[in-house]
Amino acid sequence: MTNTTHSKIALGTWSWGSGMFGGNAVFGNTLDTADLKAVVDTALANGLNVFDTAYAYAAGESERILGELIAPYKRQDVIISTKFTPGMQDDQAANPVEDMLDGSMKRLGTDYIDIYWIHNSADVERWTPYLADLVKSGKVKRVGVSNHSLDQVKRVQEILEPSGVKISAVQNHFSLLYRSSIEDGLLDYCKENDIQFFSYMVLEQGALSGKYDENHLLPADSQRGQTYNPLFPALRDLLAGLRELAAKYDASPAQIATAWAIGRGTTPIxxxxxxxxxxxxxxxASLALTATEVSQLESLAAASGVDTRGGWEGKA
Structure with missing residues (x-):
């Protein structure tokens, strides 16, 4: 099966399940195990075996659904990525990070997690030290951080250094409309330090998928509809550029936007x-854009003037 180090794409489960920060609230979806069985079976049949989830996605419902769907498969054939989310911990627990991890493992039906993340940078000094013990316990194979800036990633490495544990993954918002990890040097730092960069929201919750535009809006009562629907007039030229390349490569606009992220050296989720x-x-995975096409897309994105920094991302 595919190994995460070489896997070109991971599959995200943010929109699976209903509840706090779940698919019904954010995406306008209401999806449970039966709705998603064919999705997981098709993924594994195609060698796409990296699944990214989090307790924060519908307060564990996404993890539960994923756990039920991978149960028939051999554990070593599935790579599970989940997260500790600062702000959602049980402060009464002796070890809030391990407490959330144990809950995640129970819902996922596993005794170890392939990649465990600190989901945001709310308190780097407080939460980072817990990662080393999780690796040493065998409950976690690899650790990473999400929504951390370059300075914060460097600080995490400093904190972990005495333990001999290093982060091997960074997961940040990264798309044609949000390229801060290029601009602030984080992507280059990851390449230089053998840290896998997982890019999420590559399609900006569907806004860059080609399915939606100012005449075909996202669900109006969802958070993504409220965020992106007003932006579509400004995205007209970028969407046209994506459609033009899609026609050239006999692909979809979503595939072109994803190929851009892969070409930039990231693993899209x-x-x-x-x-x-x-x-x-x-x-x-077989699509490769030319340097000129990459540059053209980035120019169109910059000309749109759209900034899609999420409120959860804080300041870089």
Whole structure:
């Protein structure tokens, strides 16, 4: 099976399950195990075996659904990525990080996690030290940080250094519309230090998928609709550029936006809720844009003037 070090794409489960920060609230979806069985089966049949989830996604419902769907498969054939989310911990627990991890493992039906993340940078000094013990316990194979700036990633490395544990992954918002990890040097730092960079929201919750535009809006009562629908007039030229390249490569605009992220040296996390999305993800690995096409897309994105920094990301 595919190894995370070489896997070109991971599959995201943020929109699986209903509840706090769940698919119903953020995406306008209401999806449970039966709705997603074919999605997971198709993914694994196509060698896409890296699944990214978090307790924060519908307060554990996403993890539960994923756990139920991978139960029939051999554990070593599935790579699970989940997260400790500062701000959602039980402060009464002796070790809040391990407490959340144990809950995640129970829902996922496993006794170890392949990649465990600190989900945000709310308190780097407080939460980072817990990571070393989790690796040494065998409950966690690799550790990473998400939504951390370059300075914060360097600080995490300093804190962990005495333990001999290093972060081997960074997971940040990264798309044509949000390229701060290029601009602040974080992406280059990761390449220089053998840290896998996982890019999430590559399609900006569907806004860059080609399915939506100012005449075909996202669900109006969802958070993503409220965020992106007003931006579509400004995105007209970028979406046209994506469609133009899609026609050239016999691909979809979503595949072109994803190929851009792969070409930039990142591992995109693509949210999947339908079989055809998994099939698209499987095909995109063979797509390679030219340097000129990468530059053209970035120019169109910059000209849109759109900034999609999320409120959870804080300041870089």
């Amino acid at each position: 693509l949210g999947v809720t339908k079989v055809e999305q998994v099939e698209d993800a499987a095909k995109v």
